[in-house]
Amino acid sequence: MRIVRYAQIDDLESLVQIDCQVIGNENRHGHIKEAILEKRCLVVRERETTAGFLIFNNHFFGNTFVSLIIVSPEERRKGNASLLLKHVEEISPSDKIFSSTNQSNRNMQKTFQVNGYSQSGKIENLDPGDPEIVYYKPRR
Template identity: 40%
Template structure:
């Protein structure tokens, strides 16, 4: 059974370690420390172990933006990513939620589409030869309304 909760100092090293395992670098360490301290990180727990996390902030033209979503490789395809995004959707106070991913990241694209996100545009030149796809979802509004 998995649970999602806001990250605290007690989760910080696990978040950093998971990011290192997936990314292969500690380049985001300061960003993750600052994000946990601001209350912008939510973790998925398997008992007491962090198996995934999401970072969200109001940095995209004043709208909530999922900046980073990481799931431990051994726990992928178990709805962890979906649970993290759904937890954010329940907590944001606006109708719009944005995220983005590289064109090469087909698993994240599939997750976004399965959760009802729509492509909203592309950003070229962030990662050479791998455009960023921006996704948008309207929260709290049912289809057809």
């Protein structure tokens, strides 16, 4: 059975390892550690396996913003990203939840759409030639 919970410092190395699998380096180690310590990081686990994690904050114009969702390549297409999104929706102190992904990331766009998020805008010039699409969902 998969569970979602706040990440703990003991989870740090497994989260950094998953992140490294996906992006190819450990550059976000400090960012992940900070999110864990500030209770802004959720982890999804099944038995002893860490499947993925999500980092959020509540500083996007007073709303919750999911800044990072990472799922281990071997744990994809099993509903882990959706479980993480559903959990952040439950604990969000704001009535609106936002996130974003690159226009080229079709899998994440589909995940947002399946979970009831709608496009809310586009940001140019973050990644040249690959605009960031902002997604939005009312909490209830």
